[in-house]
Amino acid sequence: xxxxxxxxxxxxxxxxxxxxHLAKKGLNVAVIERGDIASGTSxxxxxxxxxxxxxxxxxxxxxxxxxxxxxxYAQEFSYDFEFAQRGSIYVCETEQELEVARxxxxxxxxxxxxxRMMDKHEIHEVEPNLADDLVGGIWTECDASATPMAxxxxxxxxxxxxxxxVFTQCPIKGIKLDEKGHxxxxxxDKGEIKTKxxxxxxxxxxxxxxxxxxxxxxxxxxxxxxxITERTFNIVNxxxxxxxxxxxxFEDVNYTRKVSELVEKHNVAFVIEPTLSDNCIVGSCRExxxxxxxxxxxxxxxxxxxxxxxxxILKDVNVIRAYAGLRPWVVDHxxxxxxxxxxxxxxxxxxxxxDGISMAAITGKLMSQxxxxxxxxFNIDKLSFxxxxxxxxxxx
Amino acid sequence: xxxxxxxxMLVCRCEEVTVGEIKEAIRQGARDVTGIKRRxxxxxxxxxxxxxxxxxxxxxxxxxxxVPEEIGASTPRPPVRPITFGTLAGxxxx
Ligand SMILES: Cc1cc2nc3c(=O)[nH]c(=O)nc-3n(C[C@H](O)[C@H](O)[C@H](O)COP(=O)(O)OP(=O)(O)OC[C@H]3O[C@@H](n4cnc5c(N)ncnc54)[C@H](O)[C@@H]3O)c2cc1C
Numbered sequence: 001x002x003x004x005x006x007x008x009x010x011x012x013x014x015x016x017x018x019x020x021h022l023a024k025k026g027l028n029v030a031v032i033e034r035g036d037i038a039s040g041t042s043x044x045x046x047x048x049x050x051x052x053x054x055x056x057x058x059x060x061x062x063x064x065x066x067x068x069x070x071x072x073y074a075q076e077f078s079y080d081f082e083f084a085q086r087g088s089i090y091v092c093e094t095e096q097e098l099e100v101a102r103x104x105x106x107x108x109x110x111x112x113x114x115x116r117m118m119d120k121h122e123i124h125e126v127e128p129n130l131a132d133d134l135v136g137g138i139w140t141e142c143d144a145s146a147t148p149m150a151x152x153x154x155x156x157x158x159x160x161x162x163x164x165x166v167f168t169q170c171p172i173k174g175i176k177l178d179e180k181g182h183x184x185x186x187x188x189d190k191g192e193i194k195t196k197x198x199x200x201x202x203x204x205x206x207x208x209x210x211x212x213x214x215x216x217x218x219x220x221x222x223x224x225x226x227x228i229t230e231r232t233f234n235i236v237n238x239x240x241x242x243x244x245x246x247x248x249x250f251e252d253v254n255y256t257r258k259v260s261e262l263v264e265k266h267n268v269a270f271v272i273e274p275t276l277s278d279n280c281i282v283g284s285c286r287e288x289x290x291x292x293x294x295x296x297x298x299x300x301x302x303x304x305x306x307x308x309x310x311x312x313i314l315k316d317v318n319v320i321r322a323y324a325g326l327r328p329w330v331v332d333h334x335x336x337x338x339x340x341x342x343x344x345x346x347x348x349x350x351x352x353x354x355d356g357i358s359m360a361a362i363t364g365k366l367m368s369q370x371x372x373x374x375x376x377x378f379n380i381d382k383l384s385f386x387x388x389x390x391x392x393x394x395x396x
Numbered sequence: 397x398x399x400x401x402x403x404x405m406l407v408c409r410c411e412e413v414t415v416g417e418i419k420e421a422i423r424q425g426a427r428d429v430t431g432i433k434r435r436x437x438x439x440x441x442x443x444x445x446x447x448x449x450x451x452x453x454x455x456x457x458x459x460x461x462x463v464p465e466e467i468g469a470s471t472p473r474p475p476v477r478p479i480t481f482g483t484l485a486g487x488x489x490x
Contacts, residue, residue: 153435168427319480
C-alpha cells in the first residue's frame with residue numbers, strides 16, 4: 001500500500017464525513033474500515049438530526065451548524081441521503097414537565113434557536129394520534145432527519161470523487177511512531193500505509209485504537225434498543241420524543257417521572273420517528289451493558305409499553321424488527337474533536353453518544369480545519385482531548 | 397441457476413428493490429447480504445428477507461463469483477415473526 005497524507009480509521013458517519021472534508025481540502029486521504037461502510041453504530045440507530053435534545057451552548061451549536069450543512073449537501077451531493085426537514089416535538093406528560101420544558105425552550109430561544117412551546121390543543125392538531133391527556137410540548141422548527149447509512153455512503157461517494165481511497169475489511173492493527181513520537185505509519189492486514197496523520201473515528205471502538213499510541217480515550221458504549229414497525233398509514237408526521245428523554249440522557253435534569261418499574265429499570269424514554277419508507281422507528285433506552293449488541297426481551301417489552309402510553313394506536317401495529325446499537329458515550333456528553341498533544345499526528349473524532357448522525361457534518365468540517373491548521377468555524381476548546389487531563393488534575 | 401440480466405426485475409417485493417439496484421449496491425462495495433440490505437433495503441420489509449434472501453445471494457454470486465460462505469445470510473433479528481406492540485407490552489412474546 002502506498003503513502004497517504006492522512007489515514008481515517010473507521011467509516012461510520014463520523015469517519016466518512018471527516019474523509020470527505022479532508023479530501024475537499026485537497027489532502028490525499030485513505031479510509032480504512034474493519035468491516036463494511038456504516039457497519040458499526042451508524043447502522044443501528046435513529047435517523048434524527050436534532051437540536052431539541054441538546055443542551056444550550058456548544059452542544060446545540062454543533063447540532064444546528066450541522067443541520068445547516070446537511071441542508072446544503074442534500075442539494076450538492078449525488079447520493080440521496082433522504083434529508084427531510086419536518087421539525088420535531090417534545091411532548092410533556094404533566095404540568096410539572098411543562099414547567100421544566102418552558103425554561104429550557106426559553107433558554108434556547110434566547111440564544112436565537114427556533115424553539116417555542118405548543119399547547120395541548122396545538123400538539124394534538126399537528127399529531128392527532130398522540131394520547132389525549134398529554135399537556136403540551138416544545139416545537140423545534142429546524143429539526144430534520146436523514147438515513148444514517150445513506151449519510152455515510154453519501155460522504156464516502158463524494159470523498160471518492162475527490163480522490164479518497166477506501167479500504168473495507170481492513171482493520172488497523174497497530175500504529176508506528178518515529179523516534180520523535182510522531183505518527184509514521186498505519187499497520188493493517190493488507191500491509192503498511194505510510195502517513196503523517198491518523199484520525200481515529202472508530203466510535204465506541206476508538207479506545208482500542210487509542211491504545212495503539214499509548215493513550216487512554218474515555219469513551220464507553222451506552223446501549224440503545226429500537227423497534228421497527230411494519231409499513232403503515234402515517235402514525236406520526238415527524239420526530240416526537242417524550243420530554244423525559246432529557247432525563248434519560250442527562251443526570252442533572254431535576255425531575256422524576258411516574259413510570260413502571262420496567263421502564264425505570266432500563267432507562268426507557270419514548271421516541272418515535274417516521275422513515276421515508278413508511279415504517280416508524282420506536283425507541284429507546286440508555287444502558288451500560290458493555291459491548292452487547294443483542295436485544296433483550298424485557299427491554300423490548302418496556303419500549304412497547306412506553307410507546308403505547310404516548311401513541312395508543314400503536315397497540316395494534318406490528319413490530320417487524322428490533323435491533324440494538326452502542327452509543328459512544330463521554331462523561332460530559334460532548335464529543336472529542338481534537339488533536340492529541342502527546343502524539344503529534346494523531347487526532348480523535350469520536351464520542352458523539354446519541355448525536356453522531358446530527359453532528360457528523362460539522363464534525364468533519366471542524367476536523368479538516370484542525371488538520372490543516374486553519375481557525376475553526378467557532379471555538380471548540382470544550383471538545384479538546386486535553387480536557388480530560390485537566391479534569392484529572394483538578395480532582396487530584 | 398438462471399442469470400439475472402433484466403435490471404428491472406423485482407427482487408425484494410416488500411421494499412420494491414430491483415436487480416439493477418442490487419447490482420449498483422455491489423458496484424458501491426457491497427460484498428454480502430447485509431451490505432446489500434444496508435444500501436438498498438432489500439430484506440427489510442414485512443417478510444424480513446424470507447422471500448428474497450436467496451435471490452440476493454444468487455445475484456451476489458453471479459456478480460462477484462464468490463462461494464456461498466463468503467456471501468453470508470443477514471443477521472437474524474427478533475421478533476421471529478411480526479408481533480403487535482400490544483402483545484409485546486403485555487409481556488407475551490415468542
Ligand atoms: C439506538 C440509537 C439511536 C440513535 N439515534 C440517533 C439519532 O437519532 N440521531 C443522532 O444524531 N444520533 C443517534 N445515535 C447516535 C449515533 O448513531 C452515533 O453517535 C454515531 O453512529 C456514531 O458514529 P461513529 O462514526 O462515531 O461510529 P460508528 O458508526 O460505530 O463507526 C465506527 C467505525 O469504526 C470501525 N472500526 C472499529 N475498530 C476499527 C479498527 N480497528 N480498524 C478499522 N475500523 C474500525 C467500525 O467497524 C465502525 O464502522 C443513536 C444511537 C443509538 C445506539
